[in-house]
Amino acid sequence: MKKVVLAYSGGLDTSVILKWLQTTYNCEVVTFTADLGQGEELEPARKKAEMLGIKEIFIEDLREEFVRDYVFPMFRMNALYEGQYLLGTSIARPLIAKKQIEIARQVGADAVAHGATGKGNDQVRFELSYYGLEPEITVIAPWREWDLTSRTKLLEFAELNQIPVPKDKRGEAPFSVDANLLHSSSEGKVLEDPAEEAPEYVYQRTIPPEEAPDTPTYITIDFEKGDPVAIDGVKMSPATLLTKLNELGKANGIGRLDLVENRFVGMKSRGVYETPGGTILYAAHRGIESIALDREAAHLKDSLMPRYAELVYYGFWFTPEREMIQVLADKSQEFVTGQVRVKLYKGSATVVGRTSPYSLYDQDLVTFEEGAVAYDHRDAQGFIKLNALRLRSLKKRERR
Template sequence: MSKSVKKVVLAYSGGLDTSVILRWLQDQYGCEVVTFTADLGQGEELEPARKKAEMMGIKQIYIDDLREEFVRDYVFPMFRANALYEGTYLLGTSIARPLIAKRQIEIALETGADAVAHGATGKGNDQVRFELSYYALKPDIKIIAPWREWDLTSRTKLIEYAEKHQIPVPKDKRGEAPFSQDANLLHISSEGKILEDPAVPADLDLILSRMVTPESAPDKAEEIAIDFERGNPVAVNGEKLSPAALLTKLNELGGKHGVGCIDIVENRFIGMKSRGVYETPGGTILFAMRRAVESLTLDRGAMHLKDELMPRYAELIYNGFWFSPEREMLQAAIDHASEAVTGRVTAKLYKGNVIVTGRSAPKSLYDADIVTFEEDSVYDQRDAEGFIKLNALRLRLRGRLLGR
């Protein structure tokens, strides 16, 4: 892109890649750099990122705690849709990118920056997610994607560049990392290197950091209860919690019992397949128990329509279209359906499983008087004959034409 950039807001973690990017931006563009580090519950100390940015001469440093906003305004709306990408992935990385991008654009407006930059590679989905969000929120923004521009194509070259420019390189970064991880409050993803061959079983004892394996989980089940209001979880075991605190609590419970690890091969938006191991303990509990309260409170037609819309909604988030009009349209319908989703669900956590044991709701559509196997006065079983014959009419007509 044009080198005429005055000030750029960099999504900055303080790690090797983004520290090299920081200096590279200064060298290649001769511009002022503003760093932005988002606390999304990744579980890392973020102050070292500030110190590293200061050491590299950065004057405007943003470190923002976005955990509550992340869960309240991004994770919970997505879970109201029961979103699963390709039937398995709870979209833990995908849903974090639009929030990071939104805050970058806000900082650009606050500081008068004319560009934003990210550290996503040219092979992955994140470059698309970041940049679609940037353009949706500020159509004239300039975007710098160093991995698509520079010739630092290996870890060795990154380390050489860092050493040349006196950028500290931690000892654990000098060796070849066995896999790459990305974490936030919803999940931890592990990809690459030793995980690239989908035929080779993942060494979960090496990889897992938020949860134990099901084999290592306690031999005794633990009972939990979640209260929902208008589609969102609000309490665990009777204790009211904020969105971020609630998800943190579910992560602890799920992690203890080996809940929420998947090993999948997924289709990236850019066209290639990738293998990843994802840890989503709290989200896995939430998904199962939320569906349970919906089973009581959603009409059959509404529930089935939601299930039809879900793959499209999930694909939009995976592909980076959070700020698109079609996602907002789907969200409006999903949120309308969630108005009645209030109630309590109980479950047992046991060796990787979430076993729903009970559900109740003040506006439940479940009527014991109708479904009972005992004698009742509200349902005339003879009505079923006409219902069946009407539904069979087209099948009978077709059968006659086929000579049956």
């Protein structure tokens, strides 16, 4: 290998990886740092890369693209992995991988590298995306190759190679964190025992629900073709809108999830997730769909949702099957336009009102008041008898 593009955060692990790539493969390293709304200053990553002799450094603000082209399409499908997880980490990986491949083409690199471990899902997500976009690319996964198997060894390597490590980063962290504009994910160490409640200090993006205001907060979210476009009547860009929902969710203790999930590589893991804005958005989107989406279309979409969620979780974003389901999801959203009113209160986001110019809800049909002429109750008799026909036949056979 002559040149490799590294997904680089500037932290201890990827800084060690950077130097390890230089010394092990004697190759030129190009760093790529993505701003996905993780809330960290990215300039220190640039300075660290420069100090380590990197000539080509890429830092890109991908927040709008992330929300517009990855988060929102996923939410059109109401994707939940194993019925609970809003896929905050999973959905970020294909975008990072896509940008790495684009940079590799731009600079003439023949390899890409990531800092995911050999036990987790991220290695699969990154590498499936790499190969799906550039079949002949060489992938380097240091955690599967080197013998730096402990934090002590990483620190020793850093010291030996004059990689600066701040004093507050020398101790072992009580848990690991991954974050972006959609969520934060905490795993490992103090969270490894699923029988023990997560300490309060693990939570970073939400206040405790019991400490949230005693009076509810009401907001409206406007949707156009399945995507949110405004909060309380104020139009916003995708990333700005999600940021605002995060603020509202945080202040009301919304979006906490303590989950034991099944990793793609075969093991179970315990994670603590915070998705404040996404939790509100999920409830609101289902709310507008409830009046604007046909029953059978909604049920078909719901039946495909677990498959779609698995594809995202496993890393199969750039695949024909995910794209095929996405076309179906997007088609279903043609008339999912309107406004939803949401009540935010002590950890919950509850839809309390919904309107749409394309609503399928007909009050004349559902009213219990006398005088409704749109529905003839006598029609139900034949409908019921036809649907009961096979049941009656089955029972008669049983009696014979």
